[in-house]
Amino acid sequence: MTGGLIHRELRINAYGSFLRRRFGCRVSKVNVDGGFTCPNRDGSRGTGGCIYCDNSSFSPKGTLAVIPIEEQMAAGMAYHRIRLKSDRFIVYFQKFTNTYAPVARLSELYRRALDHPDVVGISVGTRPDSITDQAIDLLSELARDRYVCVELGLQSMDDAILAGINRGHTLAEYLNTVQRLAGRGIDICTHLIYGFPGESRSGFLKGARLISELPVNSLKLHQLHAVRGTRLAQLYREGSYTPITLSEYIETTCDFLEELPARISIQRLYGSAPLAIRVAPNWDLKNNQMWYAVVNELKRRGSWQGCRTGGEVRAANGEW
Ligand code: SF4
DSSP states (O other): OOTTEEETTTOSOBHHHHHHHHHSSOEEEEEEOOOOOOTTTBSSSOBSOOTTOOGGGSSOTTOOTTSOHHHHHHHHHHHHHHHHOOOEEEEEEOSSOTTOSOHHHHHHHHHHHHTSTTEEEEEEEEOTTSOOHHHHHHHHHHTTTSEEEEEEEEEOSOHHHHHHTTOOOOHHHHHHHHHHHTTTTOEEEEEEEEOOTTOOHHHHHHHHHHHHTTTOOEEEEEEOOEETTSHHHHHHHHTSOOOOOHHHHHHHHHHHHHHSOTTSEEEESOOOOOTTTEEEOOOOOOHHHHHHHHHHHHHHHTOOTTGGGTOEEEOOOSOO
16 A cells, blocks of 8 residues: 555555555564553552553463563564464553663663564553653664554643643653654654543544654554553443443544545554443444454445545455
């Protein structure tokens, strides 16, 4: 895919397709736990964390910091080789804030991940307020000959919402970090969530226009959901948080995608938590069912990612 063209059948510039085009084979992300913590939990930025945060809700079993990352990688790669027939891998430092350590520690961990012959790159999840210039220099150096992606959790572009969810950073900090990362050979991914208490659909859609104007390469989007043991779950029980409905989420996601340029690939369109800890909402859909629910709504509308920004659709021709 090039520029603003979107494949008619796919409707969305999916990240998996981007990886296949870039590396010429199926590439899977393998999660590892690098043993980091988070400045929004340890008191340096805040305590208690974001109101929805329970890392067990987004960390696969078996990624424990006490296990050497080589072992974590081997287990993840074996799983993806069998399940998805993947040949190459991106090591994903996901849990907590994966740039929140001295740069020497970061260098050692990232290089150990990149040492494996089947690893094509790394993806590093972090907060916009927790990545130093030295860490960016390191990532930029690694990106000279490997794929390096930094995943910045923005979650909302509304500072009032960010304060309300105890996020501990502002939109201005996110914008500053995007500018510091830009032009350094590092791919930038942004995370956004829809459905915060007090959030409107129109307010959320402003995020598509903001991201459109930034050098962002990929996006992760999901619905707000409450999991057991979080402040959000408590608000739900008290009646102070009402989850959005499935139809509201799908319609808004489609509106969002229509405004998002086709050059930005989509890594995620939903969030899922294990049933055992999920509190609300309970949509009872598998991950791929959620993805196709969005694609089918775009088809029903006759629209596609970027169609409101001048992006074109092209017929399937088997090229990708
Ligand atoms: S920044 Fe991430 S790890 Fe830290 S409290 Fe928020 S959601 Fe949890």
